[in-house]
Structures are given as C-alpha cells and as structure tokens.
Amino acid sequence: MARIVYGVSGEGSGHSSRASEIAAWLEAQGHEVRLASYDRGYRNLKDRFTVIEISGLHIVSEDNRVARRKTLRRNLAALPDGIDSVRGVRRELFEGFRPDCVITDFEPTTAYLAKHYRLPLISIDNQHRMRYMRFPCPRHMRVDAAVTKTVIRAMVPRPTVALVTTFYFGEVKNTRTFLFPPILRRAVLDSRPREGTHCLVYATAGHESLLHVLRQFRDERFLVYGYEREGSDGPLEFRPFSKDGFLDDLAGCKAVIATAGFTLITEALHLGKPYLALPMAGQFEQMLNGVLLEAAGLGRSLAAPDVDEVGAFLAGLDDYRAALSDYPRADNRAILAKLEELLDDDLHLLRYLHKPCTSC
Numbered sequence: 501m502a503r504i505v506y507g508v509s510g511e512g513s514g515h516s517s518r519a520s521e522i523a524a525w526l527e528a529q530g531h532e533v534r535l536a537s538y539d540r541g542y543r544n545l546k547d548r549f550t551v552i553e554i555s556g557l558h559i560v561s562e563d564n565r566v567a568r569r570k571t572l573r574r575n576l577a578a579l580p581d582g583i584d585s586v587r588g589v590r591r592e593l594f595e596g597f598r599p600d601c602v603i604t605d606f607e608p609t610t611a612y613l614a615k616h617y618r619l620p621l622i623s624i625d626n627q628h629r630m631r632y633m634r635f636p637c638p639r640h641m642r643v644d645a646a647v648t649k650t651v652i653r654a655m656v657p658r659p660t661v662a663l664v665t666t667f668y669f670g671e672v673k674n675t676r677t678f679l680f681p682p683i684l685r686r687a688v689l690d691s692r693p694r695e696g697t698h699c700l701v702y703a704t705a706g707h708e709s710l711l712h713v714l715r716q717f718r719d720e721r722f723l724v725y726g727y728e729r730e731g732s733d734g735p736l737e738f739r740p741f742s743k744d745g746f747l748d749d750l751a752g753c754k755a756v757i758a759t760a761g762f763t764l765i766t767e768a769l770h771l772g773k774p775y776l777a778l779p780m781a782g783q784f785e786q787m788l789n790g791v792l793l794e795a796a797g798l799g800r801s802l803a804a805p806d807v808d809e810v811g812a813f814l815a816g817l818d819d820y821r822a823a824l825s826d827y828p829r830a831d832n833r834a835i836l837a838k839l840e841e842l843l844d845d846d847l848h849l850l851r852y853l854h855k856p857c858t859s860c
Contacts, residue, residue: 501530502843505599510541514607514763515625518665518683522603523549523859525792525836533841534845536589537799552592554609589613595645608655615657621661622842623659624683624835626762627652627785632662632677636795641787648784657776660854661842667766668792678842680835682766687743689831692750693771699814700749701736701818702758703778710778710818711736713805714757720814722757723749724830755791755817757810760786760801765793769827774820776813799821831855 506523510514516537523545526533530743535551542553586609593599593612602614614621630645631652637645662677669679698721703710705727714722715734722736725746729738739745750756755767760777762785768775777793778802779786790801799820800813837838842850 501532502600503532503597503605504534504603504615505597505610506535507607508535508537508545508603509539509606509625510537510539512761512763513540513544514761515607516541516544517685519605520548520686520840521683522699522836525698525832525839529843532597534593536593536607542849552589552591556593562693585609594832601843601850604656604659605615605738606655611656611659620661620847620850621657621659621851622661622663622839623656624663624665624839625856626665626678626682628656628662628664629666629668629670630785630788631826632673633664633679634673634780635668635788636791637788638791641784641791644784644787651775660850662839665762665766665835668796678838680838681830682770683832683835684763684767684770687688687747688767688770691747691771692749693773697721698723698749698753698754700725700746700753700758700773702746702756702764704759704780707759707778710805713807716807717810718837723753725749728760731844743775755814755820757813757839760789760793762789765789769798769824770829772824772827774813774817774824776810777801778805779803796827798827818852 502528506519508519511626519535520810523533523535533549535545535549536554537545537551538554542551590611590613594617599619601620601622603622603624606627611621630648660676664677664679666679667682670681701714701722701724703726714736715716718735720735722740724736725741728736730740731738739749750768750773751771753773755774755776757776758759758778760763760779765775765777776799777790779790781803793799794801800809802809802835
C-alpha cells in the first residue's frame, strides 16, 4: 500500500468535496493518506481525515466580479505566512511522512514539493480541462483563455498523469490526460430528484444586482443561499448555510440560478435541473463553464442578471428538461478504477509513467 500526500485547494468547497470522496476511497483500499488544505477546504476535511492547515491563494469578489486589486493585495499580504507554510509541509509531510506519490487538486505547495523530491504527481481536478483538453472558445475569451493556461502551468508543474473531471468531453492534447465524469458526493448520488415549484439560487454575498432582478418575478419562489442572512423579501426566501438543507432544496427545485462554479453545475445536471449560470466576471473557468453549458443545451449563461433573459430562461424550462433527459449520469467508478490501476502493484504503472518526467 502507498503513502500519499494529497494537496487540496481551499478556495470554495468544490475541491474539498471531490477530495473527500477520493481520500475516503484511498483509505478504504488501505493506503495511508495525509491531506493539506486551507480555508474552507481545511474546515470541510479536518474532522474526517488527517489534515494539516497551510496557506493558500484566495479570490476576492464584489457583485460577482473578481476584484483584482483586492485579490492581489490579499495574496501579497499572505506571502510571509505562505513561506512558513511551505517549510511546515516540507518538514511534516515530505521529510517526516515520506510519501510514495502526491495527488493535487489544484494546490501548488504539495505539487511543487513533489517536483522537488522527484515524486510521481497525479492531478485530479477540473482546471486541467483548460490546459490539456480542446474546447470551444469564443473570440472575445481567447486572451483570457491564454492567460488562464499560463496561470495553471504556474500553479501546478506538469503532472505525471492528469485525471480531469468534466461535463464536456473534448479532445485531449496528450496521452497522459484522461477525462472522466464529475466526481459527485455520495449524498448527491443517493439523492432522489423531484420537481418542485421553487428555484434554487446561490451567489456570493454582495451580488445585489441579482436580487434586484429576481424581485421582479413576484409569482416565483426563490430559495436563496450565500447571502449570510435569513428571512423573506418578496419572492426571495433567504436560507442559512446547511449541506443537507441545500441538497434537499437542490433535489426538489425546478431550476437553478447561480454562479458558474463547476461543482454546483455538475450536481444540478446529475439531478436533472436546468441551470442559469452567472459566471463571475474575470474568472475564466466560470465563463467557460457557461459556454459549455449552453453548447450542450442544458441551460443558459448570462454575463449579468437581466429581467428579460431570466424570464426567457424560466419560460424555456421544458426544453432544458428534455435535453437533460439525455445527460449521462454516472457514479465515480471510472476515475476510481483508473486511480487503482495507477497505484496497483506498488505504483508500478505510475512509476513507469513518471520516469521520463523526473527532470520535467
């Protein structure tokens, strides 16, 4: 059995949700796993696994737009803590634990230490779609696409193998990239969808323009998460954060109106829910998710909330439901089988694939 270090981005909950499923499976197979994460990722994982808290990068947003200056200032201010964090990870997880390989879910500290110690590196994330998969990209997004690919290369050195989760399957660019359906939480896989009368709304606090638009739909019922408040405001019902409550409202909604994060989109599609995506401006991955969602005919994507466009989306729910009837619903077995293949026989295949990459 292998000793594995697993680095998990703490930005949002999608990375830790995916890592939780993978890490639990690894431990069930008898592997020793030590995780490293920060912020929400650390909080989501610490009660279930052996996790050390590290420093990490954050995105600051205002009204569903990346606040670039504030993002830069926040991350620069955290640099001294980041240096100490790298030293701690190196001492505790690499020199003390002595892993056989490293898995990263878009977490750079563990990825670069894998490169430093010449260890096999497996990336498991959806970000590497933008590095190793071909996808349709509108002309006005091509500069952002190029910048994003550069950022991904800077965040994660070339992995030995890239296991990429996606709801759009494009052509891969090399023989070490493998595409898989999204990794879903067991609670989602076990959930039974039903068609209710409400729309589930999720956005980051401060996205007031969305609330202004939704207030115009007096005959609708919107269950709103993410605003850190409770109570009712016309058709809006604000809900406190609750994993179980959120999933129940998702399973029972007639549609989702939310930011374009990968995890929520894929959970909604699995449950057969039409999706109106509101990508965060300046966040290319969310913009791409919106493009791919529309390309598949499973929902709409809006650069900004608009009464007419939201109304058109709500009026077309039957068409989206028809398209969703053909959406391939899968569990996590395919990616787990590939991971088992890589780790089997004392990591024989993974070590073989890693040999040409020891000096990459």
